[in-house]
Amino acid sequence: MNTIAKSEKSDIALIAERITNAVMEHRLPPGVKLAEERLAEAFKVSRTKVRHALTVLAKEGLVTLYPNRGAFVASPSVQDARELFATRRLLEPEVVRKVIDRAGKAELRRLRAHIAKEAEARLANDRRAVIKLSGEFHMLLAKLSGNPYISKLMDELCPLTCLIIALYDSPQTPACPEDEHIRIVEAIELKDEATAVSLMLHHLQHVENELKLSVDEKVDIDWEKMFA
Amino acid sequence: MNTIAKSEKSDIALIAERITNAVMEHRLPPGVKLAEERLAEAFKVSRTKVRHALTVLAKEGLVTLYPNRGAFVASPSVQDARELFATRRLLEPEVVRKVIDRAGKAELRRLRAHIAKEAEARLANDRRAVIKLSGEFHMLLAKLSGNPYISKLMDELCPLTCLIIALYDSPQTPACPEDEHIRIVEAIELKDEATAVSLMLHHLQHVENELKLSVDEKVDIDWEKMFA
DNA sequence: CGGCGCATGATTGTGAACAATCATTCCTTA
């Protein structure tokens, strides 16, 4: 038997994870309602656990909870999208720097392995997997940076980025730059900090520029103040 | 009647807020057990709501949840403390910059009002209020920055900072620098970005330096690998 | 014919009882 206590995830963490995966793979589109009963029978668990998972996801910002109305997949505004990328541009250079400082062979191997999976999915033309794996690449980097607060935040921002891509990406563009992840890892392996940071910033800018974040957004009007 | 829908907080948000306040005021020390039944009768609510509030606080990192054992106020390690300050040094300069760009008269007034409350608490020798208000000053700044992701993260990091102060502060030192907040606000009012950022960084460094984060920490030993 | 309001069904929110798990204490035994 397994004498070593392996930290197995709780039921609710599992449920939250599966929902997050579905969102990252664009199977659950933004704004969709997540009815508790439906999810409960889909996951073969009680409604209570689903409810817990939904509150967790709400704290992470991936779903929005309207009192007495239920849970919906979040649908970030254009403004939100801009702030999100601004935040990532703030964090990820530091992530890259810390990974260069800390990463040993094992960590570099994990990065390589992940990139291999990305290439595989690209070859198979599995767009859904590509988008999810692209997000997870940044989450992996953040984890390897060793800063738990940054890592936790990136675990929230990356799924949200996938949502934003679902909302604002022009469908036909490849969306995910072919080799930018590889080049970042190569710079990290060479411990070339300046290049790695620069590549990361360009990568983020590139992803944001692909989106149609035009200013003619549907402004959410403050109907209260409008006629005050 | 109040025709304007005021977004009233849910019960569980209220409970979580009261617990957070207690932690920030050092009334709930790190590591203390938060038994559901006790809290339920203290707040005059059912255990279900307390349970929800605790999972929310766990997601925020302020309490730690051990399965089948209950909830405990978090007690961050020295390593955690260092990473926390590193993260704040990364975020708060950007916060200051954005506040300088965005803040109008109303926002500056709110900052001034907050500092007045801090001075008041200091005058009354209310150390608990001083610590809480000092944390809330940074949360207010983050909110005024207009970036919801940074603001949300600061809403988690500031209570944690209060916990770290409870753990590692030498009790007799004043702990909270007298006038550093005031000088930051003054620089913001003058729109002197360089000075404001510099003051913020010095402030954070100052707070961290006051702590006894010596390296002879109680290393949490990996008993699994130790005898492998 | 269109709009308002009420009844109805569906969904969320809450509480309480029950089951499962853990910590403590006491007893047994070597």
Add this chain to the structure above:
DNA sequence: TAAGGAATGATTGTTCACAATCATGCGCCG
């Protein structure tokens, strides 16, 4: 006497039933 182990009490985790709330559709009235 100390170690091991089982009973006990306390606490967490789960389920289920019920209450509260919201959305839908129908009918009534202007």
